Amino acid sequence: MPKLKTNRSAAKRFRKTGTGKIKRNRAYKSHILTSKTTKRKRKLRKSSLISSADQKRINALIPY
Secondary structure, three states: OOOOOOOOOOOOHHHEEOOOOOEEEEOOOOOOOOOOOOHHHHHOOOOOOOOHHHHHHHHHHHOO
């Protein structure tokens, strides 16, 4: 069986954890930050796991 190609755009956005779950960065952190509260911006810094509904789809994009 041939090797699978990694989707490069997905590889820049998602990372696999040691247990195989997929981490992502939060959205809404790039611009128009003056209208967002400090608390909200601080929460956006932290990464989170993708939802279970998207797990299968993203796994196909980043097989390794």
